[in-house]
Amino acid sequence: MSEQPVIQIRNLRKTFTMGKQKVHALAGVDLDIAPGSLTVIMGPSGSGKSTLLYLLGGLDRPTSGTIQVNGRYLDQMDENDLGLFRRKSVGFIFQSFNLIPSMTAMQNVIFPMRFTGVSNKERQKQAARMLSQVGLAKRALHRPTELSGGQQQRVAVARALVNNPPIILADEPTGNLDTTSGFGIMKLLSKLNLEGRTVIVVTHDMRMCQFASNIIYLLDGLTVSEAEYEAASHFEIPEEEPEEV
Amino acid sequence: MRFWDLVSLISENLRRRKGRVFLTAVGVVIGTAAVVLLVSLATGLQKSATSNLWGITDLSRIDVYPNYGEGMYMEAVPMGGGGGGGTTSNVKLLTPTVLDEIAAIPGVKFVIPRDYMYGQGMIQFGKFETWAGLMGVKTDNLENLGYELDRGSMELRKGTIVAGSWVVQNFYVPNLRPGQEMPELPDILDQRVKLKLTKWTTDGQEVSRTVELKVVGVLREMRNEADGSFFVSMEELEAWNTWFNNGQRINRNKNGYNDVIVRAESPEVVMDVTQQINDMGYMAYSPQSTVEGINSFFVILQVVFGGIGAIALLVAAIGIANTMTMAILERTREIGLMKAVGATNRDVLTIFLGEAAGIGFLGGLGGALLGWVGGYALNVVSMQFLASQAQQQGYMSTGLTADTPLWLLLFAILFATLVGFLSGLYPALRAATLEPVTALKYE
Ligand SMILES: Nc1ncnc2c1ncn2[C@@H]1O[C@H](COP(=O)(O)OP(=O)(O)O)[C@@H](O)[C@H]1O
Ligand SMILES: [Mg+2]
Numbered sequence: 001m002s003e004q005p006v007i008q009i010r011n012l013r014k015t016f017t018m019g020k021q022k023v024h025a026l027a028g029v030d031l032d033i034a035p036g037s038l039t040v041i042m043g044p045s046g047s048g049k050s051t052l053l054y055l056l057g058g059l060d061r062p063t064s065g066t067i068q069v070n071g072r073y074l075d076q077m078d079e080n081d082l083g084l085f086r087r088k089s090v091g092f093i094f095q096s097f098n099l100i101p102s103m104t105a106m107q108n109v110i111f112p113m114r115f116t117g118v119s120n121k122e123r124q125k126q127a128a129r130m131l132s133q134v135g136l137a138k139r140a141l142h143r144p145t146e147l148s149g150g151q152q153q154r155v156a157v158a159r160a161l162v163n164n165p166p167i168i169l170a171d172e173p174t175g176n177l178d179t180t181s182g183f184g185i186m187k188l189l190s191k192l193n194l195e196g197r198t199v200i201v202v203t204h205d206m207r208m209c210q211f212a213s214n215i216i217y218l219l220d221g222l223t224v225s226e227a228e229y230e231a232a233s234h235f236e237i238p239e240e241e242p243e244e245v
Numbered sequence: 246m247r248f249w250d251l252v253s254l255i256s257e258n259l260r261r262r263k264g265r266v267f268l269t270a271v272g273v274v275i276g277t278a279a280v281v282l283l284v285s286l287a288t289g290l291q292k293s294a295t296s297n298l299w300g301i302t303d304l305s306r307i308d309v310y311p312n313y314g315e316g317m318y319m320e321a322v323p324m325g326g327g328g329g330g331g332t333t334s335n336v337k338l339l340t341p342t343v344l345d346e347i348a349a350i351p352g353v354k355f356v357i358p359r360d361y362m363y364g365q366g367m368i369q370f371g372k373f374e375t376w377a378g379l380m381g382v383k384t385d386n387l388e389n390l391g392y393e394l395d396r397g398s399m400e401l402r403k404g405t406i407v408a409g410s411w412v413v414q415n416f417y418v419p420n421l422r423p424g425q426e427m428p429e430l431p432d433i434l435d436q437r438v439k440l441k442l443t444k445w446t447t448d449g450q451e452v453s454r455t456v457e458l459k460v461v462g463v464l465r466e467m468r469n470e471a472d473g474s475f476f477v478s479m480e481e482l483e484a485w486n487t488w489f490n491n492g493q494r495i496n497r498n499k500n501g502y503n504d505v506i507v508r509a510e511s512p513e514v515v516m517d518v519t520q521q522i523n524d525m526g527y528m529a530y531s532p533q534s535t536v537e538g539i540n541s542f543f544v545i546l547q548v549v550f551g552g553i554g555a556i557a558l559l560v561a562a563i564g565i566a567n568t569m570t571m572a573i574l575e576r577t578r579e580i581g582l583m584k585a586v587g588a589t590n591r592d593v594l595t596i597f598l599g600e601a602a603g604i605g606f607l608g609g610l611g612g613a614l615l616g617w618v619g620g621y622a623l624n625v626v627s628m629q630f631l632a633s634q635a636q637q638q639g640y641m642s643t644g645l646t647a648d649t650p651l652w653l654l655l656f657a658i659l660f661a662t663l664v665g666f667l668s669g670l671y672p673a674l675r676a677a678t679l680e681p682v683t684a685l686k687y688e
Contacts, residue, residue, distance in 0.1 A: 059585060059681045079590045087587020098582045098685065102261050112586035114250050163587065 005032035006167070006198050007056060012065035014051050014221075025051040027221035028065070033200065035166075038193040038211055041202045042229070043218030049202040050171050052218070056200065057090045057169045058082045069167070087115060091160030093170035097152045099144040105131060105155045106140040112163050130158035134188060150181025157188055168192055170201045174208075186211060246592045255599040259607075262572065266604055269568040272561035273608020274615060277661045280554030281616025281654065282623075285647035287550045289620075291543035292648050303391035303467075304512035304536065305354075307519050309347070309505040310528040312337040337526040338501030347507060350521050352514035357390055358383045358502035360482060364489035368475065369439040373416040373430055377440060380474045381482025387464070390506055392471055397434045397462030401478040406440075406458040408433065409474045410466040433460050444489055454488065558661065561608065562668040569601050569672035580676050581684030590677045597673035598666060605665015609658040617654060620647030 009031040016023040025048045033039055043049050054060040055067055058074050067074040069089065077085060086092075099108045109127040118126070131137050134154040144152050153173060160168055170189060174182030182205065190211035193199040201208055209215055217229035224232070259266050313336050337343075339358070348356045359382050366377040382390065387399035387407055399407055416430045438460055443453040458477070466472055487494045507522065507529070509515045515533045522529035573580070583593060624646050 054682050057585075059685075083584065083587055083589035083592070086585060092585045094685070098578060098585075100579060100582070111582075114254060115246050115583075115586070115588045115592055117247055159586070 003034050006035040006070060007031070007033040008066075008068040009056075010066045010068075012052075012055065012067060013063045014048070014055060014060070015063045024221050026055070026062075029218075029221070029223055031216065031223065033198065034213075035198055036193070036196055037213040038190065038199045038201070040208050040212040040215045041200065041218060042204070042209075042215060044233075047218040048221040049218055051221075053169050053171050053200065053202050057092055057167075058085045059092075087112070087163060089165050090167045090169055091163070091165040093153070093156050093160050093168065093173045095172040095175040097144070097149075097156045097176070099152055099155055099159075101144050104141050104143055105136060105147065105158075108144070108155055109158045109162050112159060116163065126162055127158070130162050131155070133161070134158045148181065149177050150184055153177060153181070153185050154188065157185070157192075161192070166197060168197050168199045170199070170203075172202055172204070174203060174205050183207060246588075246595065251595060251599060254596055255603050258596070258600055259603050265568055265571075266607070269561075269564050269604050270608035270611065272564040273558065273605055273661050273665065274611040276554060276556075276558030276561045276664075277609045277612020277657050278615040278619060279557045279612075280551055280660070281613055281649065281657045282619050282647065283550035283554050284547050284653055285616065285620040285649040286623075287543055287547040288650060288653070289624075289646040289648035290546070291540070293646060294539060294543070303469075303508075304531075304533045305509045305515060306391055307507040307509065307515060307522065307529050307531045309339065309507050309522055310530075311339045311501055311503065312526055312528050335526075339503070339505050339527065340498050340501045342498075343501070343525075343527075344505065346525070347505075347522060347527075350518055352510050352518050353507055354510045355384070355389045355506075355508040357506045357508070358479065359504045359506060360479065360486070360502065361504075362482060362489075363486045365443045366485075367441045367443070369441060370416060370433060370436065371431070372418050374419060375412065375415045375417065378412070378474045379440075379477060379482065381477050381479040383479035385478070387462075387476055389508065390471075391508055393465040393467060395463045395465040397460070399462050399464075401476060403478060403481055404458055405461045405477075406438065407462040407464065407476040408460055409464050409472045409476070411472040412475060413463060434463055436460055442485055442488065456485070555660075558664050561661075562664045565601055565604050565665050565668035566672060568604065569597060569669050570675075572600070573597065573672050573676045577679065577684045577687040580679050581681050581687070584679075584681035585685065593679075594673050594677035597676045598669050601669020601673065602662050602666040605668070606658065606662040608665070609661025612661060613654045613657045616657065617649050620649045623647050 009029055012026050012029040012031075013024065014026040016025055027048075029048075029052065041049050041052065051060070055062055055074075056069070058069075058077070062075055065075070069085070072085070074082065074085065100111065103111065106124075106127055109130055110123050113123045113126065128137070128140065131140050134157050136151060136154050136158065139147060139151060139155075144155070147155065153176075157173075168189070173185050173189070177185065186205070186208050189199050189201060193211070193213075201212075215226070217224050217226060219229060219232055344356045344358065347353060359380055362377070362379040362381070366379055368375050368377045382401065384390065385401055387401065388394070392399065395410060397407070401407065413430065413433060416433075418428060421427065436459070438458055440456045440458055441453055442456070443451060445451055464471055483495065507518065509518050512533060515531050516537075519529045519531045519534065580593060583596075584590075588596075627646060
């Protein structure tokens with residue numbers, strides 16, 4: 001039985017106007033994402049990956065086209081509904097972590113719950129659970145500056161999970177990390193996916209592909225096949241010549 | 246967002262930037278303190294002015310006088326073309342009929358004519374004596390005039406007299422030998438005194454007559470005209486005045502009374518009754534109108550002083566707006582994050598408005614305290630100054646004092662909070678409507 005996609009995107013366009021110049025960040029994207037899948041979005045810098053991810057998460061509005069998440073059209077929601085959608089349905093993970101420096105790991109994880117009606121006790125419990133799930137139970141009272149990059153990103157993952165959203169959106173989550181801790185985050189995302197969440201990851205890192213259930217290639221605001229993508233990469237990014245010493 | 250989550254988030258955010266919040270709040274403190282201190286001064290001035298008012302203790306009272314002026318003027322200028330009405334005088338006299346009319350005005354409780362003695366009298370008590378400022382009142386009880394009793398009774402009958410509070414102290418012993426101490430006056434209450442009336446015949450002969458009276462009461466000090474008078478019944482006074490007039494009795498139906506006290510049932514109706522009596526053509530004057538005039542002057546003074554303080558608050562408001570705008574620039578990414586984790590535009594608006602109002606509230610709290618303490622300090626200093634002056638002058642005068650009512654403190658805190666809130670309006674709106682993506686990308 002074919003599952004109904006959790007996310008359905010049709011002819012999605014996003015155009016930025018910079019003075020008189022128009023940038024077509026997304027130029028008509030069609031995309032279906034199955035529930036419980038781990039989707040990796042690949043593409044060169046400026047191809048529109050972040051733009052796509054933000055539109056999916058209701059952080060931005062499309063110029064045209066439709067985004068359907070769980071049967072609801074994001075493009076038709078008002079600001080308030082979008083806020084509630086982000087609160088309940090998606091968890092964001094950013095390249096630069098976006099932790100609040102004055103708050104401890106615990107407080108950062110609790111932060112999203114402060115906008116919901118969850119009781120104080122429940123917040124503490126839930127945040128502690130999330131921190132131990134990302135392996136940081138012992139770092140709960142540390143501030144971001146007292147944590148390594150990998151640990152900070154784990155805190156961000158715990159924060160994304162704390163309202164228990166069915167969809168996790170990660171924008172180059174390993175971009176600021178060394179290889180080892182980056183791989184740790186990838187495994188963590190895979191684990192979340194195996195627990196049943198729909199995970200969408202924007203990344204350059206090919207290692208992520210081994211966890212992916214499908215890979216989407218973006219070029220100049222359009223989805224392309226792997227073959228087209230490969231071909232383009234070969235033309236546009238010539239192999240670097242080894243430096244002579 | 247729940248209220249307490251909001252409050253805790255706001256207070257955390259304020260604590261995070263203690264230094265700047267403090268500096269911004271100092272502006273509000275100064276403005277609020279200025280408002281509190283200046284309005285306290287105006288209130289203090291009002292209080293001392295009102296307490297210095299000559300005998301305005303009885304707000305139910307209306308003084309009514311006959312109206313001569315206009316009528317006499319009209320008669321002196323004959324109208325060309327002639328009014329057919331055969332100009333009867335416009336003089337409005339307070340005859341017994343008129344007094345009945347005034348008594349019939351709703352809200353009037355008593356109409357009591359008074360009169361003075363038309364000649365000289367001396368009151369003698371043992372070897373003491375004093376010049377008698379004697380007043381006759383047409384009532385059997387001085388209580389009806391709103392007077393207050395110190396001791397004895399206020400009932401006036403034939404042969405009784407009631408003393409004002411000060412006249413008791415005016416008794417002296419004549420022909421004291423030099424160096425001889427003035428003996429102390431024994432209590433005059435329930436004692437008999439002699440009233441010696443003196444007049445001169447046309448050929449310069451001194452004629453006198455003595456009446457014996459019993460002092461039945463002494464009034465309390467009311468700081469009005471009653472303090473310096475003795476009171477007797479109108480009948481008795483008229484008998485003596487007839488004697489002064491060589492047997493001619495005043496015809497009240499023709500000449501009216503010169504001085505009538507009207508007392509209203511309550512202070513609330515006084516202004517209305519006064520108006521009605523004035524409309525009838527008589528001269529009615531109520532102390533209450535003076536009080537109201539003074540009060541409205543001080544209300545204006547309070548508003549002007551408060552306004553001067555409010556200008557200082559306006560400067561503080563600019564400071565708050567500035568601080569909030571800075572905060573929003575610095576926390577742009579945080580605002581983006583708040584939105585990413587599910588804060589609605591309204592949540593963001595409320596948080597930043599709350600922070601701005603919070604700065605206003607803290608400043609208002611500090612300012613109210615400072616203004617109150619400042620007023621207190623001013624009073625202490627001014628009391629010391631007055632006390633040193635009193636040693637030189639022998640009496641204490643009321644001087645510059647601040648009076649800080651509780652409502653002023655509460656109002657000042659509320660007002661400062663409102664100022665903060667309003668200054669935060671524009672920055673908070675900008676924060677709330679930030680595009681989340683732009684905010685998250687902001688460096
Ligand atoms: N807010 C914006 N204003 C103008 N142009 C933008 C804006 N955001 C993205 N773009 C442009 O849209 C294109 C896609 O950007 P983005 O989605 O960030 O690419 P990626 O994440 O794949 O590197 C780029 O050319 C970028 O310059
Ligand atoms: Mg990007």
